[in-house]
Each structure stands twice: as C-alpha cells, then as structure tokens.
Amino acid sequence: MARPVTVMRQLPLTVGLVLLVLVMSVVTRGLWQPLGTRPLGSSMAYGLPSFEDGAWWTLVTGSFLALEPVRYLPILVGLALFGGFAEWRLGTGRAGVALAACQVVAVLAAAAVLWASRDHGYLWTTSLADDRDAGPSAAFLGAVAAASVTLSPPWRGRLRAVLVAYVLLFAVHMGALTDLEHVFAVACGLLIGPLLQGRPPQLSARRLTRRDYRLLACGFFVVAAIEAVIENFTTAQGPLAATLSAQARIDELSHRNLVGAVVLALLWLWLARSLYKGRRRAWLWAVGLLTVVIAIQVGNVVWMVVVGEPGLVAASYDLVLNTAGLGLLLVGRRAFRNPSPRRARRTAGSLVAPADDDQRTLATELLAQQGTVNRLAWMTTWPENRWFTTADRAGYVAYRVHAGVAVGLCDPVAAAEPDRAGLLVEFADRVHAQGLVPCLFTVSAEASRHARAQGWHSLQVAEEAVIDLDQLDFVGKAWQDVRTALNQAAKQGIHLDLGPLTDMPRGLQMQVKAISSQWVEDKGLPEMGFTLGGVDEALDPRVRVGLAVDADRTVHGVTSWMPIYGVGGGGPAGWTLDVMRRLPGGFRHSMEFLIASSCLAFRDEGCSTVSLSGAPLARSTGADEGLDRGTLDAFLDRLGATLEPYYGFRSLHAFKAKFQPRTEPLYLVFPDEAALPRIGLALGRAYLPAAGLRDLITLARPVHA
Known part of the structure; x- marks a missing residue:
C-alpha cells in the first residue's frame, strides 16, 4: 500500500486525470457502449463540426472521453506513462500547463487547417473536416515533447526523434483526425518546453559529427523499414490517397504483398544496423540501392504526369524521402569507413588489395609487426587515412589529402631506421609526381632529422608528455x-x-x-x-x-x-x-x-x-629558428584560441604537468617554405573537415599589429 500512496503523492495530477477519465467512461457508459454511434457523442466530442455548431465546451468534455471502448486502454496507459513522465520531469504545475496547452493547440490547429483546406479538391482534408474526435492523447504526447527539454543528450534528441517520426508516419499513412492533432501537439510541446524552463526556444544548428551521420542514416532506414510494412495498412482516406478515389485505393491495398514488404523491411533493417556501425560496404550498398530506387521512382513520376495516372502524391512522397536519404549518405560519406568484422580479422597474408579496408588491415598488421619510433603511431591505422607503401611492403606512410597537400601523419612506419628514411623520400617523390605538396605532421626528432637531411624545413608544433x-x-x-x-x-x-x-x-x-x-x-x-x-x-x-x-x-x-x-x-x-x-x-x-x-x-x-x-596547437619554440613561420603560427594561434574554450588544448597541456612527465618535441616537416599557407589550410581541413574554405582562410590569415 505504501508504494501506491507514494505515487499518488508524487504524481497527483496524473493520478487525478486517470481517475477522471475512468469516472467519465462509466458515467457516459462509453466504457462498454461506443460513444461515437450515440447522439451523446456529437454533443461531447470535439472537432470542426462541433465548433461550427457552437459547441466549444467539447474542447473540455471530449478530452476525457473515447469514442470506442477499445480506445480507453491506450488512453489510460498513455496518460499514466507519458503524463506521469511529464509530471515527474516538469513538476505538477508545469506539467498541467503543458497538458492543457498541447491539447487545446492541437485540437484548434487541426480544426483551423481543415476549415481552410476543405472543399478545395483535396479528398483527405475534405473528408476529415466532417470527423469528430475525443481523448487526451494529444495532451500527453505534447507534454512528453515538452518534458524532453529536461533530458540530457543524447536522450533528449533520441526521444524527440522518436516522437516526431511516430506522429509524422501515422499522419502520412493513417491520416485520421487524431494523427493530425498529434503532429500539432508534438510541435507545441517542443516549442513550450523551453518556455516552461524559463528560457526562450532556441533553433540552433551545429555541425554534424560522424556519429550523428551514422544515427541519421540508421534512423532513415529504420523509418523506411517501418513504412514498407505499414504502407500495406494505409487507409483509403490518408493524405497519400488524395489523388485516388476511395474504392480505387481500397482495391490497390487489397493487392499489396505483405510478405514482400517484410522482406524489404528486413533488408532496410540490416542496412540500418550496418550503417550505425559505420560499415563501408553497407554504405556502398545503401547508395547503390537508393540510386536504383530513385531512378525507378523518377520514371514513375514522369509517367504519371504525362498520362495523368492517379497516385502522384504517394509517388512524389517516396521520391522526396529517398532523395533526402541519398543526400544524407553522400554528404556524410566520411562517417562510413569502418571495415566489416571479417575483413578486420584478416591477417597480413593478403597483402595486395586495392580497397581501403584491406590497406588499413595491412597497415595495422605492419605496425604490430615492424613497430616504429613514434608513440602516437596507432593514429595512422584510423580509417580516415590513406596509406602509401613501398613495393616490398616493408612499411608505410599514413596520409590525408586536403587543399592540394598530402599531409602525412606521424613518422613512417618501419622496423629499421634506413627504411623509415627511405619511406620519407619515396613518399615525397610519389606525392610530387601527382602535383601535390608533401608534409608530415607530429613526427619525432628522428623524422625531423631525416627531413632536414633532404633539405626540408622542420617546425615544432606540439610537445609530447612521456x-x-x-x-x-x-x-x-x-x-x-x-x-x-x-x-x-x-x-x-x-x-x-x-x-x-x-x-x-x-x-x-x-x-x-x-x-x-x-x-x-x-x-x-x-x-x-x-x-x-x-x-x-x-x-x-x-x-x-x-x-x-x-x-x-x-x-x-x-x-x-x-x-x-x-x-x-x-x-x-x-x-x-x-x-x-x-x-x-x-x-x-x-x-x-x-x-x-x-x-x-x-x-x-x-x-x-x-x-x-x-597537446595539439600547444607548442614551444620552433626547431628552425631562421625560418619565417608567420603564416603557420598565425593559423595555429587563431585555431588554438578559437577552440581553447571548447577543447582546452593549452590548459590540457598544463594539466598533464601534474604527472611530472618529460617532454619531447613533435614537428611538422615540409619541403618548401612557400607552401606554408597551403599547409595551414590543409591542417585546418584535417582537424575541422566540416569547416568552410572561408573559415580556414580566415584562420590562416596573418595577424597584423
């Protein structure tokens, strides 16, 4: 008995609303007799017909009823779970405001949209304008959206994504009055959530990370899988059926292949799982399949426009959705470079393979077998790199290409010092032959010495704490x-x-x-x-x-x-x-x-x-005291100062001093001082791959006193 009493004390609003719905269901006999088929339903359910009749009280009475007895179960469960969650996170007073505001806004906004769009030839809104609805589902869905503001990332974003996907999918494929109200309820909740916390809503955009791209791609294919199944149950009055007659839509639905839809959904779910893990092969499959699907859908849309065949709205919806998914994959392509588990387990036995995954596997095995003098060398095995190897596969140089510069990362990897020196020379020759500028970043004193012996320049760019x-x-x-x-x-x-x-x-x-x-x-x-x-x-x-x-x-x-x-x-x-x-x-x-x-x-x-x-961007005096490092220093100073409040590179450098380490310099080596501006841009692109060219040029511009 103690636990129910505790819940009642902590969530009095939720408990009270659940009890009120139960009482109303008994008083109106709606718990065992459908309210929608009785005259009482017209006087107590809300909707555009009720408001046009002047029955504005239905906005209150309809919020505590259900038109069908079977609907009381999801209403009571949703009110207890979602309403209870909102009250727990927001508090009783603010949860009450959220519930009332979202219910009122959702019902009135849906009625206003139907009033403005009916009788304009759009079958969906015209038929929906005659419907009535009842129940507090808009209230508790909107309240959950409002309460999401109290969650910390990533749960805040995940909850909002689920809510938005749910209401949009059901609005598109089911299209009932309730589904339309849910869209406005969630939108209202997302808007007023920050206001209930005492701050204005903020629509801030940030650059997407690799993990963001993977989650979005995964979410896209999960939604596609769900749609592949629920399209078989799309109602004849839904928004996608607007260009078909009701009977034609019903005939079409009766011929849907549910088994084929399930198979397609399983394929999309497999792609979603693999894209979430950043698999390169899955990305290639996803891009290829979407390209084929889009090509077919473009042909269908053109055919429907030419011959006037019905179904243009549904076909256009699928085309737009798939095009957006393909665009997401192409823009975020750098996030999908992980090899499959089978390829990751390969040994160095398969040495010659042109694929990036195989080259990465080779580099990892060479590092483990040969070793090197640079303690940061494991970074050379990360999937964003490319790998230059000699003909005898004795070692490699990891590098990336940005702004016409091949930026090598760490020392060349090889067991013997002469091999490491030779790799530097061969790498530079190959890069020059392709019209690029070579350089190596965060190399040890040994690589700096080898580079200077070749007439290159060397600048200290960081200090390693050992x-x-x-x-x-x-x-x-x-x-x-x-x-x-x-x-x-x-x-x-x-x-x-x-x-x-x-x-x-x-x-x-x-x-x-x-x-x-x-x-x-x-x-x-x-x-x-x-x-x-x-x-x-x-x-x-x-x-x-x-x-x-x-x-x-x-x-x-x-x-x-x-x-x-x-x-x-x-x-x-x-x-x-x-x-x-x-x-x-x-x-x-x-x-x-x-x-x-x-x-x-x-x-x-x-x-x-x-x-x-x-510590990146935290460094001491340059090794080449006679070199004019102005442009590169200006870039590193600007980039370091800009990112210091976020990453704390220079404060991190000071933090490591607590462990009494010895420090060893790390260098940037390059052949030509005139290439420093381009190298600065390339380093900026390497550290900030999503930054624009104008941003990098601004960072690289020298500071004049």
Missing part, C-alpha cells in the same frame, strides 16, 4: 593532486575498469557513448579529427579503455589508451592516451584518478612507457 613507468612514484609535494584523486576515489568507492570497450558490459558501453555525446552536444563543438580520436576509435578491440566506475556501476570518467608498438614489433611496449571525457556533475578528480590508476596498471603488466600524447 611518463617512464620504471621511475614512477607518487611521493612528494609535486604529486599532491594525484594522491588526492586516488584517496578521494577510494573513499567514494570508485575503481578502475581497464580493458577493450567492446568486451565490457553493454550498460557501461552505453554510458560511455552517452558521456561522449553529451560532451559534444552541450558545448556545440565542431567535430575534430586527424590526431584526435573519439568513441569510434575507442571501440577498436586493440585499444583499451579506462573507466572510473562507482559501486552503482555509474561511469564517472572515460579515457582510452592506444597501443605503442616499439621498433621490432611484439606486444605493446606501452600505451598512449587519446580520449578523455568526464561525466558532468560526476567525480571531479576522474581524469587524475584514471591516468594515475592506468599508469600503475600498465607498470604492473611490465610496460615501460606511457604517453599522454601531444
């Missing part, structure tokens, strides 16, 4: 912050979970993705790449993830560690820090605790080195 684990201890005043983090974590029952993220429980994986999504969305960040990884890179089975987890299995912080393969290969000789994310409002010493605990764990495993990576 911890020698055999000398690691946390004794002395300098380690006070680290000891505090470890002690506080122990007091709060927070421990380290260290291992591949793919092997961790599903619940922990979801929390990691949620923390990363919130970090991106709340700050309105442009997604950066190149030398900065994210959750996608952390999901690689060879990458280890450190989680700060409390006794309730709540993740307070996340770090990811890339393997270091020293010269000669073998197992990882150490680990390099990549991702750093903290739960907002969580354990505030998460990063210090995670880095210190991980270092101790790596030392106990026999590793010799941990790299805290290089």
Whole structure:
C-alpha cells in the first residue's frame, strides 16, 4: 500500500486525470457502449463540426472521453506513462500547463487547417473536416515533447526523434483526425518546453559529427523499414490517397504483398544496423540501392504526369524521402569507413588489395609487426587515412589529402631506421609526381632529422608528455593532486575498469557513448579529427579503455589508451592516451584518478612507457629558428584560441604537468617554405573537415599589429 500512496503523492495530477477519465467512461457508459454511434457523442466530442455548431465546451468534455471502448486502454496507459513522465520531469504545475496547452493547440490547429483546406479538391482534408474526435492523447504526447527539454543528450534528441517520426508516419499513412492533432501537439510541446524552463526556444544548428551521420542514416532506414510494412495498412482516406478515389485505393491495398514488404523491411533493417556501425560496404550498398530506387521512382513520376495516372502524391512522397536519404549518405560519406568484422580479422597474408579496408588491415598488421619510433603511431591505422607503401611492403606512410597537400601523419612506419628514411623520400617523390605538396605532421626528432637531411624545413608544433613507468612514484609535494584523486576515489568507492570497450558490459558501453555525446552536444563543438580520436576509435578491440566506475556501476570518467608498438614489433611496449571525457556533475578528480590508476596498471603488466600524447596547437619554440613561420603560427594561434574554450588544448597541456612527465618535441616537416599557407589550410581541413574554405582562410590569415 505504501508504494501506491507514494505515487499518488508524487504524481497527483496524473493520478487525478486517470481517475477522471475512468469516472467519465462509466458515467457516459462509453466504457462498454461506443460513444461515437450515440447522439451523446456529437454533443461531447470535439472537432470542426462541433465548433461550427457552437459547441466549444467539447474542447473540455471530449478530452476525457473515447469514442470506442477499445480506445480507453491506450488512453489510460498513455496518460499514466507519458503524463506521469511529464509530471515527474516538469513538476505538477508545469506539467498541467503543458497538458492543457498541447491539447487545446492541437485540437484548434487541426480544426483551423481543415476549415481552410476543405472543399478545395483535396479528398483527405475534405473528408476529415466532417470527423469528430475525443481523448487526451494529444495532451500527453505534447507534454512528453515538452518534458524532453529536461533530458540530457543524447536522450533528449533520441526521444524527440522518436516522437516526431511516430506522429509524422501515422499522419502520412493513417491520416485520421487524431494523427493530425498529434503532429500539432508534438510541435507545441517542443516549442513550450523551453518556455516552461524559463528560457526562450532556441533553433540552433551545429555541425554534424560522424556519429550523428551514422544515427541519421540508421534512423532513415529504420523509418523506411517501418513504412514498407505499414504502407500495406494505409487507409483509403490518408493524405497519400488524395489523388485516388476511395474504392480505387481500397482495391490497390487489397493487392499489396505483405510478405514482400517484410522482406524489404528486413533488408532496410540490416542496412540500418550496418550503417550505425559505420560499415563501408553497407554504405556502398545503401547508395547503390537508393540510386536504383530513385531512378525507378523518377520514371514513375514522369509517367504519371504525362498520362495523368492517379497516385502522384504517394509517388512524389517516396521520391522526396529517398532523395533526402541519398543526400544524407553522400554528404556524410566520411562517417562510413569502418571495415566489416571479417575483413578486420584478416591477417597480413593478403597483402595486395586495392580497397581501403584491406590497406588499413595491412597497415595495422605492419605496425604490430615492424613497430616504429613514434608513440602516437596507432593514429595512422584510423580509417580516415590513406596509406602509401613501398613495393616490398616493408612499411608505410599514413596520409590525408586536403587543399592540394598530402599531409602525412606521424613518422613512417618501419622496423629499421634506413627504411623509415627511405619511406620519407619515396613518399615525397610519389606525392610530387601527382602535383601535390608533401608534409608530415607530429613526427619525432628522428623524422625531423631525416627531413632536414633532404633539405626540408622542420617546425615544432606540439610537445609530447612521456611518463617512464620504471621511475614512477607518487611521493612528494609535486604529486599532491594525484594522491588526492586516488584517496578521494577510494573513499567514494570508485575503481578502475581497464580493458577493450567492446568486451565490457553493454550498460557501461552505453554510458560511455552517452558521456561522449553529451560532451559534444552541450558545448556545440565542431567535430575534430586527424590526431584526435573519439568513441569510434575507442571501440577498436586493440585499444583499451579506462573507466572510473562507482559501486552503482555509474561511469564517472572515460579515457582510452592506444597501443605503442616499439621498433621490432611484439606486444605493446606501452600505451598512449587519446580520449578523455568526464561525466558532468560526476567525480571531479576522474581524469587524475584514471591516468594515475592506468599508469600503475600498465607498470604492473611490465610496460615501460606511457604517453599522454601531444597537446595539439600547444607548442614551444620552433626547431628552425631562421625560418619565417608567420603564416603557420598565425593559423595555429587563431585555431588554438578559437577552440581553447571548447577543447582546452593549452590548459590540457598544463594539466598533464601534474604527472611530472618529460617532454619531447613533435614537428611538422615540409619541403618548401612557400607552401606554408597551403599547409595551414590543409591542417585546418584535417582537424575541422566540416569547416568552410572561408573559415580556414580566415584562420590562416596573418595577424597584423
């Protein structure tokens, strides 16, 4: 008895509305006799006919009734769940405002649209204008939309996407008066939600991340799968049937192939799942299939226009939807570069293959077998790269092409120093032969020396923080912050979970993705790449993830560690820090605790080195003191200052000093000083692939005193 009483105290509005609907169903006998077939229904249900008769009270009476007894079950369940959720998140007063406002706006807006559009030759609105409706479904759907403002990303966006997809799909394919009202209810809820929180609505657009493109592509094909099935149940009075007579539409529906629709839906769902994982092959299949479907649909639309065949509205709807899906895939093509699991498991036995997936597999295996001197070299295996290899496959250079520049990433990968020096020369020759400018970014002192021996220039662009684990201890005043983090974590029952993220429980994986999504969305960040990884890179089975987890299995912080393969290969000789994310409002010493605990764990495993990576755009004096670095410095200064409030590169550089690392310079090497402006643009494009050319030119423009 205690639990129902507690619910009644916490959700009095929801409980009261559920009881009121039950009482009204008994008083009107609507719980066992259809209200819509009785004269009482005309005087109590709302709709355009009721308002034209002056029965405005139906706006209130109809909100607590159902026209059919069977409808009371979804109404009561929806009111209890959705209305209860809104009251729990918004509070009783604001939830009441949301429920009332969304119901009134939805009913009146639907009536106004039908009044303005009836008798203009559109079968759907003309027939719908004579209908009446009842029930509070618009109220609780709109209230949920309003309450979504209280959720944190990514759940806020996911809830809104589900609501919008639901109301639009049912409005398009079912087209009942209730479905039209639901569209206006959700729109009203999304609008007034921020107002109930004391701030105006904000329609802000941010650049889509790789994960956003994958989720949108996945969502598109999930919706397509749902439509493939529910099109078999589309009503004859729906908006897509507007150009057909009711009987012709019914005849068409009777010949639909439900089995074929289910098969097509399963295909779309397979594509949705694979696109969510960023599979390159799935992207190719999706683009190919949509291209064929669009070509067929264009032919159908042209034929219908020429011969006047009915069904133009439905055909045009499908064409527009599929064209939007294809456009999304093409614009977000960079987000779909992951190989299939079968290809990812291939060994170096298949050396010669032109596909990117095979080249990436080869690069990963060469790095593990040959090793290199650059502790950041695991970044060269990321799928956005291209790979230049010599004829004997002794090593490779990872690079990307932007603004006419082939930007190499890290040192050449090979076991022997002469091979690494030779790779640099061969890479430069091949790049020059294709009319591009070569350069290598974040290379070690060794590669800088090799480049200068070839007459190239070398500039320091970052500093790498390196911890020698055999000398690691946390004794002395300098380690006070680290000891505090470890002690506080122990007091709060927070421990380290260290291992591949793919092997961790599903619940922990979801929390990691949620923390990363919130970090991106709340700050309105442009997604950066190149030398900065994210959750996608952390999901690689060879990458280890450190989680700060409390006794309730709540993740307070996340770090990811890339393997270091020293010269000669073998197992990882150490680990390099990549991702750093903290739960907002969580354990505030998460990063210090995670880095210190991980270092101790790596030392106990026999590793010799941990790299805290290089802080991009945070650097010291250039190695070539006689070189005019003005243009590049201007670019790096502007880019660093612009992104510092979001990413904190320079403050991150200072944070790493807590771990008493030694620093080693990282360089940019290039053959011609005159190419610095173009190299600046290329680096900007590499870090900010979605930025416009004007933005990059502005960043690269020198600052004049």
